[in-house]
Amino acid sequence: MEIIDTDVHPIVRDGLRSVIPYMSEAWRKRLETKGVLTIPSNHLPLRYEHPSGHVIRVDAQPPGGGVGGSDPAFMVEHLIEGSGLSAVVMNSLQAAQFAAAVAGPEESVALCSAFNDFFIAEWLPVDPRLRLAITVPTQDPAAAAAEVRRLGGVDGVCAVAMPLINIRMGARYYHPIYEAAVEMGLPVFMHVSGADYVYQGAPQPAGGLPESYAERYVTMPQIGAANLTSLIFSGTLERFPTLKFLFAEFGFTWVVPQMWRMDDAWRALRLETPWLKRAPSEYLHRQVKFSTQAVEAPPDMSSLYRLIEDDLGDDLLTFSTDYPHWDNDLPHNTLPRLSKEAKARVFGGNAIELFGRERLGLAAAPLVNA
C-alpha cells in the first residue's frame, strides 16, 4: 500500500539566517537592520504557549542537533523510512506566519520566495519522497499568483500553501491565486499558520479570544469550517471546477454536520446563491479533502468508523502525520479498523487523486494484471 503523508512541517534550522542567502542584498539588509535574524520563527504570545514547553516532539530531535524536523536527512530516516511512506507533503509554518500577518506585504513576498527557494535547493534534493507545498504571500494576491507560476513547474512542488488572512477564501480577492493554481495544475493547501487568533490580519476566532493553548487548539477547526462554507456558497468551487483544496490539520469530524447544514441551507435559500448548481456536499466531495491528523478519539471508536464510512465518506480523507509536532499520528496507530479498501483510499489513493502521481514523485501506477 502506498502511504502518502499530506502534512509534514520542515523546520528551518537557523531561522531567517538560513533563508537570507536566498534574498537580494537589499532585502537582507532590511532584515538585518531591523534586527530580526535572531528572533525564533515562533511568534506566539504567552497565553498560547504549549503548557509542557514542547510543541515539537523531543524524541524527534536529530542526532546532529537542532530541533525535531530541522534535518532533512533525519526526517527521511525517522519519518519516511521509519513509517514506510511513499511521499510526504512538506509545508512551512515559519514561512506561513510571515505571509499571514507577521511580515508586511512586501516583506512577505520576499520572504516566501526565499523560503521556497531554500526548501527547493536544500531539502528536495535530499530525497525524492520529500515534496513541497510552496508558500505564497497571501497579502499580495498578484505576487502570490506570480510565485505560483514561477515555481509551480519545479519537480518536487506539489501544491500551493496559501496562509490564511482574515478574509474568507470565497472572496474575489483570491481569484488571481486560484487562476494561477488552476493554470499550473496544483491544488491549494490550507493549514493554520500559527498567526491565527494572535495577530490582526490573521483569521480571528468567533466569539472572542481564547485564553489558553488548549482553548485555541480546540477552536482552530472553526477556521476550516468558515472557509469551507465560504468557498462553497460564494460559488468559488463552481467558478473553478478543477481547483482542488486540501484542508490540513483542521480535523474532519465537524465536516459531517456542516455538510448537512450547508445542504439544508442551500435547498431553502437557493434563490440567493443560484450559481450553486448542485448541493454543497457535491462540490465538497468533488473538490475538497481533509487530512486526518489529529484523529479524534470518541469513547467508543466504532462511532468514528461509522461516521467515516456512512456519513463523511472515505473519499474525503488523506492520511497525515503532522510530524514533528507533539500530537502527530503515525500510520500504524491511525484508524486501524478501516476496511482494506477504505485504508487504500485514506492512506494513499485520495492523496494521489488530489496531487497526482507525478507531483508526488511516484512511479507510474502498477498495472493491475501485470
Next chain:
Amino acid sequence: MPEVADAQRVAVGALDDLPLKEFRYISVGRVEIGVIRLPDGSVHAVRNVCPHKGAPVCRGDVSGTMVPSAPGELSYGLEDTVLRCPWHGFEFSLQSGEELFTGHGLRLARYAVTVDDDGVVYVDARRPIRPAGD
C-alpha cells in the same frame, strides 16, 4: 545499553551511578525498559512504550505537575514523580504507573526493582508488575 537474551534479573548498575531523574535503558529482547532514580531515593523501571499510542514515553519530562485545583488557582505538586509523555503529554505516576487525574486509567508497564547488598540495581524483566486489584 546492556542487552540480555534471557529475560530475568538484569543488572542495571550501581545505585550511586544512576543519575537522578534521568532514564537509563536496558533491552531485553525487543522490550526496552527505562530505569530511573528519583530524588526521594526510589528507583523505578518502566517499559519505554506509552500505552496510548506507543511513543517512547521515557523521553518525556520528569517533574511535578499542577494537581487539580480551584478555578484560577495553580497548585504544583507530586514533585519529581510524574512522567509526561513527549507526544500527547499524558501524565503518569512513576510510583504507580497510573495515568493521572483524567479518569482514563491507562497504565505504564512497570517492572520490579531490587537493590542488593552491594548496591547494585536489578530489574526483574520477565514480566511487568501486576497492578494491585487486577
